[in-house]
Amino acid sequence: MSFSSLVSDLTHRNLDRDDRRSQVSRTRSYASTAATSVSISGDISSQLHGGYSHPLARSWQAERQLTKSMLIFPLFVSDQPEEETLIPSLPNQYRRGLNRLVPYLAPLVAKGLRSVILFGVPIAPGAKDALGTAADDPEGPVIQAIRVLRRAFPDLFITADVCLCEYTSHGHCGILRDDGSLNNALSVDRISDVAMAYADAGAHCVAPSDMNDGRIRAIKLKLIEAGIAHQVVLMSYAAKFSGCLYGPFRDAAGSCPSFGDRRCYQLPPGGRGLARRAIVRDINEGADIIMVKPASQYLDIISDAKELGKDLPVAAYQVSGEFAMIHAAAKAGVFDLKQMAFEATEGILRAGATIVVSYFTPEFLDWLDN
Ligand SMILES: NCc1[nH]cc(CCC(=O)O)c1CC(=O)O
Ligand SMILES: [Zn+2]
């Protein structure tokens, strides 16, 4: 038994004993209180423990409980059909080719997996270019995966992440000007074409993560024009902050920028006002779901999104760095992995999210059964 599980085991035993003791003394003090009539000098509202001494009563304290249907599981789909490669910085997560997806997902779907989000990973030499042409290649990994998964799992809700950074030679999330900055107009046109291609292939939801201004409106208009706006969810990564928490993802997807960083289009970590403006903007442009990302470091933004978008579901992405951090700390004996996964996720729900994109999804499918 490891030190941390020994401690947690001892703590549980002590708590159980306390619970039993308090039950015994409760019967006793009830009698004596009745005998001495009401002489409660203390403040009645100071007594809180009674409301959550029972495990069921504890669960009632949360506005919402985590359920399987709240979870979206991220998948990295390689253009090499037989590939199955462990991603070193992202524990238990693999890059998988088309032929590996269905066998991997079948047991998860049987356990109650409801939803996935797809990221394409072009490995083939020469697959990347300045325009991210591979993003909507009809033979490319995402469009093929949408088709395969829709056929294999009719009830699985399929979201396609929409961005160019996995497909561009420079690794940025759009089309660049000569000076290396994003050309917003060209990027939005290209991103909205890619979103349309995923929607046409059968994605239930398209989720642009590129952060170019105006892409939600452009995608919504194209969906309307194509006559499919009524059956495709548009989920905006509205408040996506720049920082170091996407590192493992960029390893997984091979999407690290070849020069510079993303600070001119992803939000600065202190920019709460900017995030609120982006959220309002995307709601007005036709987003059906607002996403905040990363999650645990931005709980105030999740709560802002809930307030600003009262009538929209709010999603939070517990990103690769958050996931890797929890794994690393658990491995170092700082805490128990499962307990921390629940604690982090419950915090995200408490802040206002009802959808959580999480690499812990396969574990939660087991944990939520017990
Ligand atoms: N734009 C692509 C994209 N979509 C989701 C993530 C991050 C997800 C994660 O870290 O788990 C990223 C990486 C990035 O913006 O650099
Ligand atoms: Zn990107």
Ligand SMILES: [Zn+2]
């Ligand atoms: Zn176009």
